[in-house]
Amino acid sequence: MVGLLALFVYPFLVSLYWSFCEYDLINPPRVVGLANYQQLASEFASGTGIAKALWNTGYYALISVPLSIVLGVSLASLLSCDIRGQSIFRTLFYLPSVIPVVAASILWMWLLNPTDGLVNSILGSLGLWKPQWFASPNELVSANAFASSAWANNATPIGSKDALILMSLWGMGNFMVIYLAAIGDIPKSLYEAARIDGAGPLRRFWNVTLPLLTPVIFFNLVMGLIQSVQAFTQIYIVSEGRGAPADSTLMLSLQLFLSAFQHLDMGYASAVAWLLFAILGVSTWLLFRTSRRWVYEGVR
Amino acid sequence: MPANPSMRSFLTITLALLLGTGLVTAQQWLSRGNHQVPTDREEVVFWHFWGGADRVIVEDVAQRFNESQAKYFVRPVAMPGNNLDLKFFLSVTGGDPPDLLNIDDPVIADWGHRGAILPLDEVASPEEVARLEAWLFPAARRLVTYEGQLYGVPNGLDIRALYYNQTMLDRYGLSPPRTIADLDHIAETIAPPGKSQPYDCHGYLPDSRRIWAWGPVFGGQFYDADQQKVTLTNPGIEVALAWMVSYRDRYGAAEIARFRHGDQSLPGKTFPLFADRYAVVMDGQWRVRDIRAFQKSQQEKGEPVTQFGVIPLPSPPDGKQNAGWVNGNNFVIPRGAKCPSGAWAFMQFWCGFDGHEAEAAETSVAGGWIPVSQQVVDQPAFQKFLNAEPMFRTFINLAGSDQQYPVPVIPGAPYFNNRVKSLAEQAMSSAAKPDLKQMLEEAQTQIQTHIDRARSQE
Amino acid sequence: MNWLQKSTVYALLLFLATIYSLPLLVMLSGSLKSPAEIQASPNQLIPDGWHWENYAEAITAMPFWRYLSNTLVLCVGSVLGTVISCSMAAYAFARLKWWGRDWLFAVLIGTMLLPWHVTMIPRFLLLREVGLYNTLGALILPTFLGDAFSIFLLRQFFRTIPEEVSEAARIDGLSEWGIYWRIIMPMSVPALITVGLFQFVAAWNDFSGPLLFLSNQDKFPLAYGLEQFVSSYSDQTHLLLAAATLFTLPIVLLFFFAQKTFLKGIATTGLKD
Numbered sequence A: 001m002v003g004l005l006a007l008f009v010y011p012f013l014v015s016l017y018w019s020f021c022e023y024d025l026i027n028p029p030r031v032v033g034l035a036n037y038q039q040l041a042s043e044f045a046s047g048t049g050i051a052k053a054l055w056n057t058g059y060y061a062l063i064s065v066p067l068s069i070v071l072g073v074s075l076a077s078l079l080s081c082d083i084r085g086q087s088i089f090r091t092l093f094y095l096p097s098v099i100p101v102v103a104a105s106i107l108w109m110w111l112l113n114p115t116d117g118l119v120n121s122i123l124g125s126l127g128l129w130k131p132q133w134f135a136s137p138n139e140l141v142s143a144n145a146f147a148s149s150a151w152a153n154n155a156t157p158i159g160s161k162d163a164l165i166l167m168s169l170w171g172m173g174n175f176m177v178i179y180l181a182a183i184g185d186i187p188k189s190l191y192e193a194a195r196i197d198g199a200g201p202l203r204r205f206w207n208v209t210l211p212l213l214t215p216v217i218f219f220n221l222v223m224g225l226i227q228s229v230q231a232f233t234q235i236y237i238v239s240e241g242r243g244a245p246a247d248s249t250l251m252l253s254l255q256l257f258l259s260a261f262q263h264l265d266m267g268y269a270s271a272v273a274w275l276l277f278a279i280l281g282v283s284t285w286l287l288f289r290t291s292r293r294w295v296y297e298g299v300r
Numbered sequence B: 001m002p003a004n005p006s007m008r009s010f011l012t013i014t015l016a017l018l019l020g021t022g023l024v025t026a027q028q029w030l031s032r033g034n035h036q037v038p039t040d041r042e043e044v045v046f047w048h049f050w051g052g053a054d055r056v057i058v059e060d061v062a063q064r065f066n067e068s069q070a071k072y073f074v075r076p077v078a079m080p081g082n083n084l085d086l087k088f089f090l091s092v093t094g095g096d097p098p099d100l101l102n103i104d105d106p107v108i109a110d111w112g113h114r115g116a117i118l119p120l121d122e123v124a125s126p127e128e129v130a131r132l133e134a135w136l137f138p139a140a141r142r143l144v145t146y147e148g149q150l151y152g153v154p155n156g157l158d159i160r161a162l163y164y165n166q167t168m169l170d171r172y173g174l175s176p177p178r179t180i181a182d183l184d185h186i187a188e189t190i191a192p193p194g195k196s197q198p199y200d201c202h203g204y205l206p207d208s209r210r211i212w213a214w215g216p217v218f219g220g221q222f223y224d225a226d227q228q229k230v231t232l233t234n235p236g237i238e239v240a241l242a243w244m245v246s247y248r249d250r251y252g253a254a255e256i257a258r259f260r261h262g263d264q265s266l267p268g269k270t271f272p273l274f275a276d277r278y279a280v281v282m283d284g285q286w287r288v289r290d291i292r293a294f295q296k297s298q299q300e301k302g303e304p305v306t307q308f309g310v311i312p313l314p315s316p317p318d319g320k321q322n323a324g325w326v327n328g329n330n331f332v333i334p335r336g337a338k339c340p341s342g343a344w345a346f347m348q349f350w351c352g353f354d355g356h357e358a359e360a361a362e363t364s365v366a367g368g369w370i371p372v373s374q375q376v377v378d379q380p381a382f383q384k385f386l387n388a389e390p391m392f393r394t395f396i397n398l399a400g401s402d403q404q405y406p407v408p409v410i411p412g413a414p415y416f417n418n419r420v421k422s423l424a425e426q427a428m429s430s431a432a433k434p435d436l437k438q439m440l441e442e443a444q445t446q447i448q449t450h451i452d453r454a455r456s457q458e
Numbered sequence C: 001m002n003w004l005q006k007s008t009v010y011a012l013l014l015f016l017a018t019i020y021s022l023p024l025l026v027m028l029s030g031s032l033k034s035p036a037e038i039q040a041s042p043n044q045l046i047p048d049g050w051h052w053e054n055y056a057e058a059i060t061a062m063p064f065w066r067y068l069s070n071t072l073v074l075c076v077g078s079v080l081g082t083v084i085s086c087s088m089a090a091y092a093f094a095r096l097k098w099w100g101r102d103w104l105f106a107v108l109i110g111t112m113l114l115p116w117h118v119t120m121i122p123r124f125l126l127l128r129e130v131g132l133y134n135t136l137g138a139l140i141l142p143t144f145l146g147d148a149f150s151i152f153l154l155r156q157f158f159r160t161i162p163e164e165v166s167e168a169a170r171i172d173g174l175s176e177w178g179i180y181w182r183i184i185m186p187m188s189v190p191a192l193i194t195v196g197l198f199q200f201v202a203a204w205n206d207f208s209g210p211l212l213f214l215s216n217q218d219k220f221p222l223a224y225g226l227e228q229f230v231s232s233y234s235d236q237t238h239l240l241l242a243a244a245t246l247f248t249l250p251i252v253l254l255f256f257f258a259q260k261t262f263l264k265g266i267a268t269t270g271l272k273d
Helices: A002-018 A035-046 A050-079 A086-098 A101-111 A118-125 A160-170 A173-184 A188-196 A201-230 A233-238 A252-261 A266-294 B005-030 B052-068 B084-093 B108-113 B126-135 B138-144 B166-171 B180-190 B208-217 B235-251 B253-261 B287-301 B340-351 B357-367 B380-388 B390-399 B413-429 B436-456 C003-030 C035-040 C053-061 C064-095 C101-111 C116-129 C137-145 C148-160 C163-171 C176-187 C189-205 C208-213 C222-232 C237-268
Strands: B042-048 B072-078 B100-103 B153-165 B280-284 B308-311 B324-332
Touching: A002 A266, A002 C101, A002 C116, A035 A050, A035 A266, A050 A086, A050 A160, A050 A173, A050 A201, A050 A252, A050 A266, A050 C003, A086 A173, A086 C003, A086 C189, A086 C237, A101 A118, A101 A160, A101 A233, A101 C003, A101 C222, A101 C237, A118 C003, A160 A233, A173 A201, A173 C237, A188 A201, A201 A252, A201 A266, A233 A252, A252 A266, A252 B084, A252 B413, A266 C116, B042 B084, B042 B340, B052 B072, B052 B340, B052 B357, B072 B340, B084 B100, B084 C116, B084 C208, B100 B340, B108 B324, B108 B413, B108 B436, B138 B153, B138 B324, B153 B166, B153 B340, B153 B390, B180 B235, B208 B235, B208 B324, B208 B413, B235 B253, B235 B413, B235 B436, B253 B413, B287 B308, B287 B390, B308 B390, B324 B340, B340 B357, B357 B380, B380 B390, B413 B436, C003 C237, C035 C237, C053 C064, C053 C237, C064 C101, C064 C137, C064 C148, C064 C176, C064 C189, C064 C222, C101 C148, C116 C137, C116 C208, C137 C189, C137 C208, C148 C189, C163 C176, C176 C189, C189 C222, C189 C237, C208 C222, C222 C237
Parallel strands: B042 B072, B042 B100
Antiparallel strands: B100 B324, B153 B280, B153 B308, B153 B324
16 A cells, blocks of 8 residues: 555656756756746747647547447447357457557558548549548548548548547557456347337437447546547547647647656646646546436446 | 445455556566666667667677676667657656657757757767768768758768669560660650559659759758758749649649559558559669568569669759769767767767777668668678679769768758658649749748747747 | 358458457567568568568567576466455455455545545555565565455455355354365456456556566566667667567467456356356
8 A cells, every 4th residue: 555655646746846947867856836838828828839730639638538438339239239259259359458568550551541541442443532641640530521522532531530449449459358358248138128129229229228228328428538538549649749730740749758758848838737636537528417317326 | 135335346346456556576686687787887868769670680789799898888778669759858848858760750950959968069079070080981071060060960960862673674675774865765665644544563663752852953052051941942842843743744643643652551561663653763872771671582482583673863964863862870969868989989889980980880780771871881891891882873973072972961951851852742632723933932931930940039 | 140140250360360460460470570671561461571580689688588587477476466465354254254444445446546646655655664675575475464456356256155155164163264275266366367367468568566666687586677679679679579470479379278267257257246
């Protein structure tokens, strides 16, 4: 217990202290009060630095987490149908999540090469658009994407963050197995009862599976949010370590890393970390508050 | 009935413990037999980023150094990957830095400013340092000078020039570009603008990151060292950027992004010049070796051999000749090094200063590196290499030019570097016509704020 | 289900499984191609010739067996550490009543929210003080002190065990330690296996730990060695893919054979709280 405190709580507090310091990792820290937070505020006000990072992180997290929940739940419920080869399918879907991030990122940069990557070759042979993926700072979820000009002349509004989201969906297997396990744990009698009431498969999913999954969905929502906001390695690799192209992949985690170890500004980096902490803390708290409305707590 | 569950879990844990201990023992046994430092020598721990084939060359240099004298023993530690600086900070915080470091990021000023690395004045006499300064190529000197002091020595320069595919140019009846207008002409001849289908090949497409090279070519300077002011808005830079952006206007942002990304240094990608994707490409001296290997493989397969050439970056009428962007791999000595004198001796040995020119020439030939001084270039071994490899001569001539500029050596350089690249990227990928003047002004203010802040911290 | 529904499910699954496995197949097939073939036809799935020597070359290009043995030490050690320490901590959080318990638990969960880049330096200094720098111990010892995620999982599970079980044991004269070791632990084997597997995979993939604490190549585990390999051989895709396949394969096999227990463990790890 003491060790736990030492290893987790001590670094926790030290970083809080640093966020009020000027610290370059070489010379001892010097207290500068709120300067780092003021810097954050001024960047936020002018829409540079941290503001961009916040936007990029939000875009990534708020799209990839819900999508991975939808995909994970659908896959898990498909897998729990009475079918053969379940364990093989299960393994196939789970596998990508254990591929080391370094290897996965390189693989995807290769697959998503705009000119002759596998994905675009397939899209091309189907006569579809060939997005620029990691080469473009565009965003699919934006007002601009509705303009027809965005899709004209071989152009697409799909860019680097969308590619990262795709990558994250590929690696959501570890969440899927949790859903799968939870579905396996739902008493068969409930389905029987529903069937007797004349409910079809979709209804059964909607009225039995989904409500009973909400606690697990909730857990995955919180964990997924934490994970996606803190995602670093893949972003570092695909962005040439600087948020390329045109700062479109400059996320909070990368911003933090660059300011700590390239700009030698650990104080500022700690302030970013605590901002991140505050955001995650508040959203987790909000989720817990609202969870009472939609998370099912019956049965047990 | 099997043994009761608690018994079983107890057994499992014991078994696992035994296995663990066994493995730890095996591991101890495996890790025996490490590098021995002779007792009468001082050890110099040397961290570097080279891996693969280059690592062998590095180890060979260290070995030759160890054999050449009896006082020091250099132990190279390879740390390929992007984490050399991180490791370095940890070692500094932990009070156990290496004796010598070789790094290719623009860190000299930041680290020097904060006292993390030693100025050479602290390891060598003023007379030696003065001689070293005169001995180095101007570009090499710029790379390691911060506020008038040398903070390291580069062991090799990275220089960019324009490679062209002669065979492909011939096909279109074109000759290698001498001016910017020539280059535009090549681009428009090989890839006529206005085509609706994606292009299969281009004459030339500018890489947004290379604004650092084109700026000086157009007579621009990114930074005024005397006034300590960022000067992105000076006319040369703006014209260079406008010229790069003219390719966006010609082909569209999407086409450029698509085509350019196809040839970044992704795994499995050859030099794009080989695949007839481009007629002209800007790249560094290491491609000379690739070109020769490619031609050799063509010969072996009995295919017609493609001809290549390399020339300095062409300039506009009022621009600068032999200008461009230079980078290098710099040796630096961390403050707190246990054996700075050994580090200094090894640096001299590798770079060829003070009587080691012949050795350094051999090393440069082996690695295909650009030496940092004319004196090394003049060595018979290197001259022989140049005669056998005329393409390399272009790079050597550029190394001696005084128009080769690195990213400004000032605190905050990494941000400066990235911000300028991202500015050019933004300009070239923007959907609407970008307002360059405003973008440059905005970036200038931001960089200025950042470097002022970095300089004020100590 | 009628046959129509069933075949729809199969079709959907097959389609999705193809998409999911395609990148892996590309990796596998690329690892068996010659360098020339990778460049010529990166998208052809069946290689023209089977270049098994890529694997031999990848293994000899790095101290593979050394890396592997380090990784195994790391995995076994940290799984042990996690299972022992987290189960104890989780027991304390779930079954014992003490002052400040819930408060401390909140702090523990809070530590998950802070990115490792800022906490790593104090952590680094701490472990360095203890003299663990550049030893595998620096990566194993912390797991003996627990980690938030596993404690959370196990706590949830322990809370699903009815309190009457402990009561009955207490009446039988068992100490608190006895209840933990003789009653709760044996009941929790699936949950412990789950936590152990999660930790095994995490240790197998751990990259930041070695990056911080290890500086001698002969102490590197595979994950870190692989990263170094990637940066030194970035132009030799066939070797990279072979190395990545070698790295992934053991985890694939582990999951394939352990999935039944694994799923059971997750299911019973009362995530439904």
